[in-house]
Amino acid sequence: MTDSLGPRLKVGVVVPATNTSMQPELEALRPVGVTNHTGRMLTADYSLVEGIDTLVDGYRESTRRAIETIVPCKPDTIVIGFSPEIYWDGPESHAPVLNSLKEAAGGLPVVMSPDAFDAALTLHRARRVAVITPYLAVGDDSVSRFFTDSGYDVVRVQGLGCSSPEKISHVSEAELRDAVREIDGPDVDAIVQVGTNVAMGRVAAAAEEWLGKPVVTNNTVLYWHALRQNGIPDRVRGFGSLLAEH
Known part of the structure; x- marks a missing residue:
């Protein structure tokens, strides 16, 4: 037996609580037979005027907790809709962060912006x-x-x-x-x-x-990468050449 609405792929999506754009954009990109399952990171609407450090610190643990809310629905892959931590700490931090999130996901594939x-x-x-x-x-x-x-x-x-x-x-x-x-x-x-x-x-x-x-x-490239990494070749038009042609 497979999932009745998502027999081809179930995508877990982690987004900050303040984010109102990623979920609807990814729904618009979704091919038939693919379903998205969103977990929200419990975060405050920190000021970016005072710097990004507080934002990054507050998001680290909440990312793992959001992943834990998605895992029980048994997604095939998890897309992380937050990346300032990676940009802030540099490319050398990417592998450790990715491995940490994979661990939180119980070994599931994790897709990140870099x-x-x-x-x-x-x-x-x-x-x-x-x-x-x-x-x-x-x-x-x-x-x-x-x-x-x-x-x-x-x-x-x-x-x-x-x-x-x-x-x-x-x-x-x-x-x-x-x-x-x-x-x-x-x-x-x-x-x-x-x-x-x-x-x-x-x-x-x-x-x-x-x-x-x-x-x-950002949203299109994350979803494109998740689809292609999981063998979904469908072309989706209206959001750029990446999903429409590749």
């Missing part, structure tokens, strides 16, 4: 990237340093200046279009957007049409 972005950018043969973040300057610097230390040439970074995690979901499509135009240029192979509370999937699809280059968004 691996998903790297897979997508490698597929697109993109080394020179422009990055959109939801953060203020201190967060922008951490993200830029992470991609640089991972072997990418970060041409430009555009922070959206959100004052708290909950406010990230308030960023409009018009603001995102402006950010794309601001950081694009002939010296950029691909545009990358980090932050799972930014609803940018449909904007990215439109932007690729007039830019003629990949626009890789």
Whole structure:
């Protein structure tokens, strides 16, 4: 017997309590026979103006606890919708954090943003990237340093200046279009957007049409990587070339 609604794949999704964008975006990406099962991290709406340290510290243990709420439904894989800890501590912290989360998941495969972005950018043969973040300057610097230390040439970074995690979901499509135009240029192979509370999937699809280059968004790349890693080849249109063509 298999799950009646998710016979092909059951995806566990961990999101912060303040995040209102990731769950609906991932539902829109879901192929027939695949189901998503969300566990929320119990977190406060910390100020990003005062720095990201408090946010990261508060999220570490709550991530593991959220995973523990998902495991009983027996998902096939778990997607982690929070990554500032990795960006903050650098690429060398990724393997220990990933192993820790796999342990919390009882050995289930765990999908995180660094691996998903790297897979997508490698597929697109993109080394020179422009990055959109939801953060203020201190967060922008951490993200830029992470991609640089991972072997990418970060041409430009555009922070959206959100004052708290909950406010990230308030960023409009018009603001995102402006950010794309601001950081694009002939010296950029691909545009990358980090932050799972930014609803940018449909904007990215439109932007690729007039830019003629990949626009890789956080929610789409995480779900794409989870699907492909688990043998789901379905093409999903409307959210960019990554899911529509690869």
